[in-house]
Amino acid sequence: MTRTHYEVRFHLGRGPNYLHWQVKAMCGRKKLDEFYYNPAQYQLEMLGCKLVNKLNKAKKVHAAGKKDVSGWVRCDEVIINNLIEIDSLEKLYYNPIRDPMWRRESDCGEFSWDSSEYASLITQDRQVYVLEERT
Numbered sequence: 001m002t003r004t005h006y007e008v009r010f011h012l013g014r015g016p017n018y019l020h021w022q023v024k025a026m027c028g029r030k031k032l033d034e035f036y037y038n039p040a041q042y043q044l045e046m047l048g049c050k051l052v053n054k055l056n057k058a059k060k061v062h063a064a065g066k067k068d069v070s071g072w073v074r075c076d077e078v079i080i081n082n083l084i085e086i087d088s089l090e091k092l093y094y095n096p097i098r099d100p101m102w103r104r105e106s107d108c109g110e111f112s113w114d115s116s117e118y119a120s121l122i123t124q125d126r127q128v129y130v131l132e133e134r135t
Helices: 055-064
Strands: 004-011 020-027 030-037 042-053 071-082 091-095 099-104 117-124 127-133
Touching: 004 042, 020 042, 042 091, 042 099, 055 099
Parallel strands: none
Antiparallel strands: 004 020, 004 071, 020 030, 042 071, 042 117, 091 099, 091 127, 117 127
């Protein structure tokens, strides 16, 4: 039996949900539901996470300089919180126009973090931070 999971990304498409967090509830490849959260009002805590990157597509985005969906966070659970202040957490970066791979703040762009897994991640505004490493 296929378990439900979630795909989380920052939505850059035109329209009312521009610059909101998009959360898709998925069962396998089938989309069950879709939600949008304003990062100025809500914080997403994601549990059981993996950084997904469709590298070939990301390389095309990088070469063309045009945005297209190529990466997201896949997670087992998403908790929607009111905003809380977070300090001293490591930031994750994903912008295939600048760099076609997931990056971590501490590695100076020397290593790809595609497919890395985390116990929990959290959003703050438009950024994703490592809340707890996977052990």
